[in-house]
Amino acid sequence: MAFWVDETFEGVCRVSVEAEEQLYSKQSEFQLVEIFQTKGFGRVLTIDGMFMTSERDEHFYHEMLVQPPLNCAPSIERVLVIGGGDGGTVREVLSHKEVEKVVMVEIDGVVVDASKKYLSSIGRAWEDPRLELRIADGIEYVKNAPSGSFDVVLLDHSDPVGPAEGLFNIAFYKDCRRVLTEKGVLAMQSESPLLQRDTFLEIKSTLSDVFDVIHPYFSFVPLYGLGGWSFTFASNQVDPLVLVDRRVAFQEERCKHYNRDIHRGTFALPNDLKRGLKI
Amino acid sequence: MAFWVDETFEGVCRVSVEAEEQLYSKQSEFQLVEIFQTKGFGRVLTIDGMFMTSERDEHFYHEMLVQPPLNCAPSIERVLVIGGGDGGTVREVLSHKEVEKVVMVEIDGVVVDASKKYLSSIGRAWEDPRLELRIADGIEYVKNAPSGSFDVVLLDHSDPVGPAEGLFNIAFYKDCRRVLTEKGVLAMQSESPLLQRDTFLEIKSTLSDVFDVIHPYFSFVPLYGLGGWSFTFASNQVDPLVLVDRRVAFQEERCKHYNRDIHRGTFALPNDLKRGLKI
Numbered sequence: 407m408a409f410w411v412d413e414t415f416e417g418v419c420r421v422s423v424e425a426e427e428q429l430y431s432k433q434s435e436f437q438l439v440e441i442f443q444t445k446g447f448g449r450v451l452t453i454d455g456m457f458m459t460s461e462r463d464e465h466f467y468h469e470m471l472v473q474p475p476l477n478c479a480p481s482i483e484r485v486l487v488i489g490g491g492d493g494g495t496v497r498e499v500l501s502h503k504e505v506e507k508v509v510m511v512e513i514d515g516v517v518v519d520a521s522k523k524y525l526s527s528i529g530r531a532w533e534d535p536r537l538e539l540r541i542a543d544g545i546e547y548v549k550n551a552p553s554g555s556f557d558v559v560l561l562d563h564s565d566p567v568g569p570a571e572g573l574f575n576i577a578f579y580k581d582c583r584r585v586l587t588e589k590g591v592l593a594m595q596s597e598s599p600l601l602q603r604d605t606f607l608e609i610k611s612t613l614s615d616v617f618d619v620i621h622p623y624f625s626f627v628p629l630y631g632l633g634g635w636s637f638t639f640a641s642n643q644v645d646p647l648v649l650v651d652r653r654v655a656f657q658e659e660r661c662k663h664y665n666r667d668i669h670r671g672t673f674a675l676p677n678d679l680k681r682g683l684k685i
Numbered sequence: 686m687a688f689w690v691d692e693t694f695e696g697v698c699r700v701s702v703e704a705e706e707q708l709y710s711k712q713s714e715f716q717l718v719e720i721f722q723t724k725g726f727g728r729v730l731t732i733d734g735m736f737m738t739s740e741r742d743e744h745f746y747h748e749m750l751v752q753p754p755l756n757c758a759p760s761i762e763r764v765l766v767i768g769g770g771d772g773g774t775v776r777e778v779l780s781h782k783e784v785e786k787v788v789m790v791e792i793d794g795v796v797v798d799a800s801k802k803y804l805s806s807i808g809r810a811w812e813d814p815r816l817e818l819r820i821a822d823g824i825e826y827v828k829n830a831p832s833g834s835f836d837v838v839l840l841d842h843s844d845p846v847g848p849a850e851g852l853f854n855i856a857f858y859k860d861c862r863r864v865l866t867e868k869g870v871l872a873m874q875s876e877s878p879l880l881q882r883d884t885f886l887e888i889k890s891t892l893s894d895v896f897d898v899i900h901p902y903f904s905f906v907p908l909y910g911l912g913g914w915s916f917t918f919a920s921n922q923v924d925p926l927v928l929v930d931r932r933v934a935f936q937e938e939r940c941k942h943y944n945r946d947i948h949r950g951t952f953a954l955p956n957d958l959k960r961g962l963k964i
Contacts, residue, residue, distance in 0.1 A: 410699065418725030420689065421911070422699040446697030463879075465957075600742075600907055601725075626905060626913045628879055632700070633912015634905045663955040671950025676942040678744075 411442050411450065413457050415601050419632060421457070423447055429524055434516035437568055441524045447629065449524055451492055453517070453564055457629040459492050464528050465662040467595070470625040471562055471637055472498035473664040474672060475593040477654045478646045481557040483507065486585065488544035488573065490562035491517030493529020499560070500531040501660060502653060508537050509556075515541040545572045548581040556585050561594035566605060574609065579616045589643050596622060596638040598631035599679050606636050607682050618642040622683060623672040637672075646673060690721050690729065692736050694880050698911060700736070702726055708803055713795035715848045720803045726908065728803055730771055732796070732843055736908040738771050743807050744941040746874070749904040750841060750916055751777035752943040753951060754872040756933045757925045760836040762786065765864065767823035767852065769841035770796030772808020778839070779810040780939060781932060787816050788835075792848050794820040824851045827860040835864050840873035845884060853888065858895045858919075868922050875901060875917040877910035878958050885915050886961050897921040901962065902951040916951075925952060 410422040423444050430441040440452045448461025459467065472495055476482055485499050487510040496510050512518055518541065521529050531537060540547065544563075559582045563570040572578060582592055596609045599622075606622070613620050617640040627635040639646050649666060658665045675683070689701040702723050709720040719731045727740025738746065751774055755761055764778050766789040775789050791797055797820065800808050810816060819826065823842075838861045842849040851857060861871055875888045878901075885901070892899050896919040906914040918925050928945060937944045954962070 408696075415725070417687075417703055419703065420699075420701040422701070424696055424698065446694070624905075626903075628911035628913060631912070632907035633910070634907060658956065662957045665953075665956050665959075667953030668955060671953035674944075674946030674950035676947060677937065677944050678941045680944075 408445070411444070411452065413452070413455060415631065418601060421629065421632070423450055423457070423629070425450070430520050432516055432520065434514050436514045439514070439516050439520050441520055450629070451521065451525060454568060456565060458564065459494060459525070459528060460629055461525065461527050463628040464492070464494050466625065467627045467630070467635070468494035468498050469661050469664040470627075470672065471495060471560060471593060471595055473657055473661065474623060474637070474646060474669055475558055475560065475591045475639060476502055477649050477657060477669065478644060479558050479591045480589045480644065481587070484556045485509070485558045485560065486548075486551075486556040487511070487560045487562060488548070489513075489564070489570070490560070492521040492525055493518070493532055495560060495562045496537055497529060497531040500534045500536060501657070504653070506536060509540065510537060511540045511542050511544045511547045513541070513543050545578055548578065548585055551585045553584050554587050557587055557590050559586055559590070559592045561592070563595070565597065574605075574612070576612050576615055579613055583616050589641075591639065591641040591644050592617070593637055593639050596636045598634060599624065599636045600634050601631045603682065609638055610683055613638060613640045616640070619644070621646050621673055622675065622679070624675060624679065625672050687724070690723070690731065692731070692734060694910065697880060700908065700911070702729055702736070702908070704729070709799050711795055711799065713793050715793045718793070718795050718799055720799055729908070730800065730804060733847060735844060737843065738773060738804070738807060739908055740804065740806050742907045743771070743773050745904065746906045746909070746914070747773035747777050748940050748943040749906075749951065750774060750839060750872060750874055752936055752940065753902060753916070753925060753948055754837055754839065754870045754918055755781055756928050756936060756948065757923060758837050758870045759868045759923065760866070763835045764788070764837045764839065765827075765830075765835045766790070766839045766841055767827070768792075768843070768849070769839070771800040771804055772797070772811055774839060774841045775816055776808060776810040779813045779815060780936070783932070785815060788819065789816060790819045790821050790823040790826045792820070792822050824857055827857065827864055830864045832863050833866045836866055836869050838865055838869070838871045840871070842874070844876065853884075853891070855891050855894055858892055862895050868920075870918065870920040870923050871896070872916055872918050875915045877913060878903065878915045879913050880910045882961065888917055889962055892917060892919045895919070898923070900925050900952055901954065901958070903954060903958065904951050
């Protein structure tokens with residue numbers, strides 16, 4: 407018996423996916439974690455009723471969070487991932503042979519356990535020996551991590567409510583800056599510029615107090631909002647449009663979505679966003 | 686009392702907009718035309734239950750159907766628009782001072798009348814003396830129009846069901862080619878590459894039998910499908926990446942979405958679509 411799994415943007419819109427079966431449901435210490443078998447999107451993960459990822463559309467999100475920073479960062483040997491419990495982000499990171507070590511700090515072990523069991527097509531790199539998985543608070547982790555210990559930091563968190571709230575403030579960004587090398591880069595998901603425009607603009611504004619160069623970028627994730635989704639790239643010295651050719655050439659063969667034209671195109675911002683961002 | 690206005694993609698997903706009031710509803714000779722006042726998208730036009738346009742998101746669609754072809758076509762004096770009953774497309778076309786004449790052929794006068802009354806913020810160019818509005822069948826119109834009589838043809842039609850069905854076949858595209866000048870260009874909306882992938886691929890394949898060069902392009906229209914939407918550019922001689930600078934400079938000031946980086950970026954296709962399109 408089919409049923410709808412909904413996410414509602416209060417007073418604006420609702421996106422629903424037709425599901426056939428609920429495969430998993432658990433209230434963790436932090437949030438309600440559910441997995442559904444759907445007709446059009448394969449298995450779908452929701453947290454507190456918000457779409458997190460699906461087997462069919464996950465590459466739009468994971469490739470676009472990871473590949474733009476990983477293909478322009480001068481060095482990518484040591485990577486820190488905050489969040490990313492479904493495993494898609496570390497899979498993308500670990501596809502790069504130059505990566506020597508990934509520390510993934512996810513606050514909710516229930517998300518990881520559920521993803522390992524039900525979303526194994528997404529998290530295909532759990533067994534990679536370069537991965538150090540820590541079930542811990544990302545804010546505490548970066549507070550205590552040594553300065554200059556990472557080349558890349560990726561923030562793969564949910565909306566700024568619940569456990570992810572503290573990941574959207576300047577103190578946290580300052581710690582991220584500190585744990586990065588001088589030529590390090592950060593990328594994060596930064597919400598829907600259409601449905602969460604204020605949050606999107608505020609992220610750029612807050613990051614600007616910490617990093618020299620901020621480049622929001624705009625892409626498409628079908629199950630997030632109404633499809634238009636933003637990420638933000640931050641660094642002190644790195645131009646995101648200068649690519650490391652050998653890495654991109656490899657990813658163009660491998661990726662479902664990402665390629666060098668998509669890389670360049672994703673940094674093209676609509677006039678409306680440029681005006682909002684004052685750039 | 687708020688209520689949902691839904692569009693369902695059978696077996697896959699549903700997109701709903703929260704409405705406050707139905708402003709208009711009429712079964713025309715061809716289709717059911719409805720207009721709603723909504724909380725998040727202003728006034729919304731639906732046809733046979735499919736989202737057509739809204740005050741808040743219309744620029745994503747109209748600018749991206751019109752501006753890419755109008756800013757690269759060698760000549761834009763005479764433009765033919767098939768469909769486009771809400772008036773947004775001809776508004777974008779007529780923003781170009783070089784345009785001398787626009788023939789708009791819309792099959793359903795009810796859509797035009799309802800749009801003139803309720804969506805005047807979208808169709809702001811109805812009174813422009815360069816506009817010749819014909820309530821007629823676009824297929825018949827191009828069949829009988831003189832060869833080489835247009836510089837640009839824009840197909841602004843709904844999905845390939847109901848009255849728009851005949852706009853998706855080779856006989857119609859051949860007539861479009863014939864009414865274009867040698868250096869003429871065509872652009873059309875070409876459905877969701879995610880939710881209507883077969884139609885998207887078939888449009889490119891059918892156009893390829895008529896035009897020398899086909900460039901699908903990919904953009905974002907919040908209320909269409911899950912946001913990811915395609916258009917297709919076709920011509921015999923024109924490279925869509927070579928822009929007419931004076932036109933683009935003007936449009937960059939004017940448009941909410943479109944600019945030269947967006948122009949270049951929209952022609953960047955995801956690997957998955959390139960593989961499907963065999964390009």
